[in-house]
Amino acid sequence: MKRPVFIISGVVIILILIAIWVYMLFFGSPKNADDTFADLNLGDTTDTSYIENTDTTDGEAVVDLSSPDRLRQLTTKPVIGFNEFVKDASSTPAILYVEAGTGHVFSIDLETGEESRLSGTTIPSSQEAEITPNGKYIMYRSGEGSGRTYLVGTISSTTNELSTSDLDESIISFSATNDNHFLYAVKTQNSTIGKSYNPEDKTSKTLFTLPFRDATIDWGSTASDSHFAYPKTTSKLESFLFKIDSTKISRLPIDGYGMSASGNNDLVIYSKQDNGEYKTFFYNISEDLVTKHVLTTIPEKCAFSTNNSELVICAQSTINNNLNIPDSWYSGETYFADSIWQTTLAGSATMLINTESESGRELDIVDIDLGVDDKNIYFLNKNDKTLWLYERVQSLSNPS
Incomplete structure (x- = not known):
């Protein structure tokens, strides 16, 4: 090929390429951003501090309340806090509950079984929550270890958002009260300080100071009620129990290895290792009298009646003579298939329901809570944190 022809051909090809480039630049833009940028598979990188309420279950019945069954599973979601609301x-x-991980708040109508979401605000890595009886305020713990944070949220009556305020303290325990406040404990260098928090005006005040740091606290129903505190439970160390009133802190004649306790203004139920066996006892505060409980159970599986101070609801299953109880249960090495019992200080014990026979599942019951007039018995299954309801025909003060 002659050189002039070769040069002309090359120039023509270059001009064609330039024309194509100009066309693509000005007339060939993609119709949307997805055509422009590659999918780098980075996942969802948007801010999740608020999630729009797109839950398709809103207003739909999620619980069959028309069935004759009195034991019902209320959620398939793991739950970190709940409270009956009237x-x-x-x-x-209605039962309000907080979903683990997200902190979203839901309500289940106990007449229709319909569920609705009250808050779609995400509290990342939510681990624990307490809801006030008026259904307005929630205290959260999110994160683990040194990354723990605490905050109080206010549920809006008009939107799906939760307004929040942080509590910048080293909190180790908290609870909602019957008068819609919160009680919480703060660990210091040499002590544990108990405080109350008013979510209306966001103020707190000190209630008591304990002379040890790693305290487990069984909170009363209000700030003025009796509270009980003891060092962290382990079967390897001997523990002791303090009773905390509004005016004083007194040590009770209760101690032992693996000891844990729960109480009210009149009565304490506690368990401990005793001569190689794990045993449960009642302590009558006014009479300073200890009696052996008819059942053997872990006090964290019990709740006191609000109508009768000497009546206690407990979850219980056979506990073998295991020197590692309750440590192995705390760690998840040991689990139970519980029945629910009604027990009294006088020594009576009535089984209300065998949950394994009724549900076909092994329910390791924790966080028992009694509804209005003690009629409904709510609890979590420790194995998967699902929320359950046992509905009584009558309140606890009457025969079941």
């Missing part, structure tokens, strides 16, 4: 005397009770 707006007024003419209102149908």
Whole structure:
């Protein structure tokens, strides 16, 4: 090929390429951003501090309340906090609960079984929550170890958002009260300080100071009620129990290896290792009298009646003579298939339900809570943190 022809051909090809480039630049832009940028598979990198309420279950029945079954699983989601809520005397009770991990708040109507989401605000890595009885305030713990944070959220009556305020303290324990406040404990260098928090005006005040740091606290129903505190439970160390009133802190004649306890203003139920066996006892505060409980159970599986101070609801299954109880249960090495019992200081014990026979599942019951008039018995299954309801025909003060 002659050189002039070769040069002309090359120039023509270059001009064609330039024309194509100009066309693509000005007339060939993609119709959306997804055509422009490669999918780098980075996952969702948006801010998740708020999630729009797109839950398709809102307003739908998620619990069959028409069945004759009195034991019902209320959630398939893991739950970190719940409370029965009754707006007024003419209102149908609802159960409010907080979903683990997200901190989203849901309500289940206990007449229709319909579920609705009250808050879609995400509290990342939510691990624990307490809801006030008026259904308005929630205290959260999120994160683990040194990354733990605590905050109080206010549920809006008009939007799906949760307004929050941080509590910048080294909190180790907290609880909601019957008068819609929160009680919490703060660990210091040499002590544990108990405080109350008013979510209305966001103020706190000191209630008591304990002379040790790693305290487990069994909170009363209000700041003025009796509270009970003891060092962290382990079967390897001997522990002791303090009773905390509004005016003083007194040590009770209760101690032992693996000791844990729960109480009210009149009575304490506690368990401990005793001569190679794990045993449960009642302590009558006013009479300074200890009696052996008819059942053997872990006090964290019990709740006191609000109508009768000497009546206790406990979850219980056979506990073998294991020197590692309750440590092995705390760690998850040991688990139980519980029945629910009604027990009294007088020594009676009535089985209300064998949950394994009724549900076909092994329910390791924790966080028992009694509804209005003690009629509904709520609890979590420790194995998967699902929320359950046992509905009584009558309140606890009457025969079941």
